[in-house]
Amino acid sequence: MPRMSATAPLALPPPPPVQSDxxxxxxxxxxxxxxxxxxxxxxxxxxxxxxxxxxxxxxxxxxxxxxxxxxxxxxxxxxxxxxxxxxxxxxxxxxxxxxxxxPDAAPEALRQARDAAERIAAGYPGARVEDKGIAIALHWRAAPAARASLEATAAAALAQLPGYRLQYGNCVVELRPAHxxxxxxxxxxxxxxxxxxxxxxxxxxxxxxxxxxxxxxxxxxxxxxxxxxxxxxxxxxxxxxxxxxxxxxxxxxxxxxxx
Ligand SMILES: [Mg+2]
The missing domain is CATH 3.40.50.1000 (HAD superfamily/HAD-like)
Incomplete structure (x- = not known):
């Protein structure tokens, strides 16, 4: 991919009106x-x-x-x-x-990671572990204090999940297949x-x-x-x-x- 522009904030224009083609x-x-x-x-x-x-x-x-x-x-x-x-x-x-x-079924290590994350989330009302089958998403939008623990859990689990990657998003980190x-x-x-x-x-x-x-x-x-x-x-x-x-x-x- 080309390099992103990381210097001055970009003055991007609005998109043109949607066209039928x-x-x-x-x-x-x-x-x-x-x-x-x-x-x-x-x-x-x-x-x-x-x-x-x-x-x-x-x-x-x-x-x-x-x-x-x-x-x-x-x-x-x-x-x-x-x-x-x-x-x-x-x-x-x-x-x-x-x-x-x-996609294929979830590996055992992902189920273990889900269980570990659920134990952590239980200590932070509002934190959520979303089971997506072959991926899990750890959410802290309603529980910002849970972020560090959930991120650490995801990072530790990644070491046991070859072929997986961490996907960071808005108040969420996801363990998902990398391909x-x-x-x-x-x-x-x-x-x-x-x-x-x-x-x-x-x-x-x-x-x-x-x-x-x-x-x-x-x-x-x-x-x-x-x-x-x-x-x-x-x-x-x-x-x-x-x-x-x-x-x-x-x-x-x-x-x-x-x-
Ligand atoms: Mg989005």
């Missing part, structure tokens, strides 16, 4: 949806699912989620809609053809119908989205950072989740009317 890739938590104290407590705002459905139709189905969540969780959030999705930071992939690449990232998810989706041949546009808020920003830029696309985290590979920015939703709603109304 785009392929749109959306991170979910902290981007499309506001964070909540626990991952299952997020709220899908009124009208958002409808706007996404209209926008997806206007883009010929080329609208996908790229998330650290499992695809089953994304489906549950937006039910009855089922969008093409990359889950677990790209370890799971479902193109429009509904093809899921199901996929969101950039690879974008590359793989861009090779599939209905994404292939379109201009990739990716929106995300977190460190894990930087791989996708770089992949999108390499494909000549538009990368949109949500919020103000720096340094970043993103070429454009929107201030917050509400600004992203407004950008999408405008596109759904404008392009949806023509579709």
């Amino acid at each position: 785009w392929a749109l890739f959306l991170d979910v938590d902290g981007c499309l949806l506001d964070f909540a104290d626990a991952p299952e407590a997020v709220v899908v705002p009124e009208g958002l699912a409808d706007a996404l459905a209209r926008l997806s139709r206007a883009l010929g189905g080329a609208l996908a989620f790229v998330s650290g969540r499992r695809i089953v969780q994304l489906d549950a959030l937006f039910a009855p809609l089922r969008f093409p999705s990359a889950g677990l930071h790209g370890l799971e992939l479902r193109e429009a053809a509904d093809l899921a690449h199901v 996929a990232d969101k950039g690879q998810a974008v590359q793989r989706l861009m090779g599939a119908t209905p994404f292939a041949g379109r201009l990739p546009v990716y929106a995300g808020d977190d460190l894990t989205d930087e791989d996708a920003f770089a992949a999108t830029n390499a494909l000549g696309g538009v990368s949109v950072r949500i919020g103000h985290r720096e340094p970043t590979y993103a070429t454009h920015t929107l201030a917050d989740t509400a600004a992203l939703r407004a950008w999408l709603s405008e596109a759904a109304a404008r392009l949806g009317a023509r579709a």
Whole structure:
């Protein structure tokens, strides 16, 4: 990947209006949806699912989620809609053809790490251990004091988990298999119908989205950072989740009317 600009804060422009020949890739938590104290407590705002459905139709189905969540969780959030999705930071992939690449079972050392983390989390009300099957996420958004202990547990467990890596995010550290990232998810989706041949546009808020920003830029696309985290590979920015939703709603109304 190219070097990120880490010097002066970047004055990034807002993205242009969504065009009908785009392929749109959306991170979910902290981007499309506001964070909540626990991952299952997020709220899908009124009208958002409808706007996404209209926008997806206007883009010929080329609208996908790229998330650290499992695809089953994304489906549950937006039910009855089922969008093409990359889950677990790209370890799971479902193109429009509904093809899921199901990863292997969790190693025993990961289960032991989960149990150890749950014992620690029990001492910090609000701390959460999220079991994602082949990955676990340790959350401290509602319990900042738990951060050091949870990070230490994750780092110690990593030594027993060959092929795994730590993924740091916003008030979370995740133990996950190392062999996929969101950039690879974008590359793989861009090779599939209905994404292939379109201009990739990716929106995300977190460190894990930087791989996708770089992949999108390499494909000549538009990368949109949500919020103000720096340094970043993103070429454009929107201030917050509400600004992203407004950008999408405008596109759904404008392009949806023509579709
Ligand atoms: Mg995010």
